[in-house]
Amino acid sequence: MEKNKLTMTTLDFNFVRSQFPAFSEPSLEGFAHFENAGGSFACGQMIDSLHRYYRETKVQPCYGFEPSHSAGKQMDRARQRMAAWLNVETDEVHFGPSTSQNTYVVAQALRQHLKPGDEIIVTNQDHEANVGVWRRLEADGMVIREWQVNPESAELDPAGLDNLLNDRTRVVAFTHCSNIVGSMHPVREWTDKIHAAGALAIVDGVSYAGHGLPDVDALGADIYLFSLYKVYGPHLGVMVMRKAVNEQLPYQGHFFNEDHPTDRFTPAGPDHAQIASVNGVIDYFEAVYSHHFGDSEAAQTQKTSRVRALFQHTERRNLQVLLDFLAHRKSVRLIGKAVTKNRAPTVSFTVKDRDPADIAAQLAEQKIGIGNGNCYAYRLMGALGIPPDQGVVRTSFVHYTREEEVSRLIGVLDKIL
Numbered sequence: 001m002e003k004n005k006l007t008m009t010t011l012d013f014n015f016v017r018s019q020f021p022a023f024s025e026p027s028l029e030g031f032a033h034f035e036n037a038g039g040s041f042a043c044g045q046m047i048d049s050l051h052r053y054y055r056e057t058k059v060q061p062c063y064g065f066e067p068s069h070s071a072g073k074q075m076d077r078a079r080q081r082m083a084a085w086l087n088v089e090t091d092e093v094h095f096g097p098s099t100s101q102n103t104y105v106v107a108q109a110l111r112q113h114l115k116p117g118d119e120i121i122v123t124n125q126d127h128e129a130n131v132g133v134w135r136r137l138e139a140d141g142m143v144i145r146e147w148q149v150n151p152e153s154a155e156l157d158p159a160g161l162d163n164l165l166n167d168r169t170r171v172v173a174f175t176h177c178s179n180i181v182g183s184m185h186p187v188r189e190w191t192d193k194i195h196a197a198g199a200l201a202i203v204d205g206v207s208y209a210g211h212g213l214p215d216v217d218a219l220g221a222d223i224y225l226f227s228l229y230k231v232y233g234p235h236l237g238v239m240v241m242r243k244a245v246n247e248q249l250p251y252q253g254h255f256f257n258e259d260h261p262t263d264r265f266t267p268a269g270p271d272h273a274q275i276a277s278v279n280g281v282i283d284y285f286e287a288v289y290s291h292h293f294g295d296s297e298a299a300q301t302q303k304t305s306r307v308r309a310l311f312q313h314t315e316r317r318n319l320q321v322l323l324d325f326l327a328h329r330k331s332v333r334l335i336g337k338a339v340t341k342n343r344a345p346t347v348s349f350t351v352k353d354r355d356p357a358d359i360a361a362q363l364a365e366q367k368i369g370i371g372n373g374n375c376y377a378y379r380l381m382g383a384l385g386i387p388p389d390q391g392v393v394r395t396s397f398v399h400y401t402r403e404e405e406v407s408r409l410i411g412v413l414d415k416i417l
């Protein structure tokens with residue numbers, strides 16, 4: 001019954017696009033946004049929250065006077081609501097300036113926590129934010145093992161993880177979805193293996209979360225990270241750190257904040273207004289939920305999964321068309337699989353004897369914005385034999401992208417490739 005409901009619900013594009021001021025912004029008329037893996041458009045609810053915060057409550061929050069009290073309440077509420085959508089406890093949600101900053105701080109904690117000879121597994125598929133900070137621990141005696149992609153398919157084979165896990169493994173860092181390859185990984189299967197080996201699983205969800213917020217509890221990640229500027233929100237990094245891990249790692253904040261769970265790994269003073277504006281992002285997800293499903297009595301985990309399924313179902317219809325087009329071009333090397341199952345609409349490719357920057361420039365002339373280069377998945381480029389200074393052409397879209405925009409992209413690619 002539930003399954004039928006999910007597959008039969010279709011996204012109301014008019015409704016969804018009406019929530020994004022960018023789609024009615026005169027200066028953006030005719031622009032097709034295909035660089036969502038870099039940064040999505042912001043929903044109106046978030047922009048309004050930010051605006052309201054600066055106009056009405058821009059003082060130091062959390063004192064007893066108004067407007068300070070309301071400012072603090074908005075921030076607390078943002079954390080509670082984000083935690084509910086991710087199916088974790090409120091104190092497990094940390095807001096930092098970015099995912100790279102969040103992993104950097106955790107790495108400082110691990111520097112103190114781990115011992116020489118302890119092993120850390122990293123991949124060569126990840127964005128550097130989930131690789132370099134862990135690799136630097138080698139200087140403190142930790143041993144780094146690399147779980148390598150298949151150089152043809154660009155995919156991570158779970159057997160590679162099995163071969164590396166051993167009783168010295170303490171941490172495994174991998175991505176939920178690569179920002180180049182697009183495959184959505186079976187995170188739960190992998191975190192189960194990692195936990196069976198007695199290690200922590202650190203999962204980069206940056207390229208996943210824009211396609212629907214995850215149920216972090218169900219995924220089994222010890223630390224799960226993503227960046228709200230790719231999830232219709234402000235430039236903030238969300239880090240879920242499970243309670244048991246928080247209590248185990250040495251804190252990195254001011255010494256007198258040791259007992260405040262959410263201050264232990266976010267040493268910088270947070271951007272108050274942006275945290276408050278996370279309410280706007282959640283308002284958007286709630287608006288999408290009630291517009292399409294209505295059932296306000298549903299459990300929160302069901303709301304999260306319904307919106308996620310709605311987004312991904314919509315995206316995959318457009319994705320198949322783009323993959324089919326690229327897979328049949330002789331000069332194109334498509335990175336990642338040509339089928340939509342468990343695949344995000346982040347589609348990267350190279351073109352024989354062509355510089356990705358030139359292709360991006362030709363698309364830009366037609367008011368189509370795409371990404372190009374290594375997109376900070378620098379090591380992946382090396383593994384695939386692609387010069388990192390050239391990288392790939394990357395097109396990426398989300399649920400709000402219309403079929404007509406994808407057809408327009410394909411039409412222009414057809415002419416210029």
Ligand SMILES: Cc1ncc(COP(=O)(O)O)c(C=O)c1O
Nearest residue numbers: 098099100127129179206207227
């Ligand atoms: C997959 C992935 N992980 C991590 C990051 C780093 O995120 P941030 O810019 O918030 O540091 C990015 C940024 O593009 C990314 O695409």
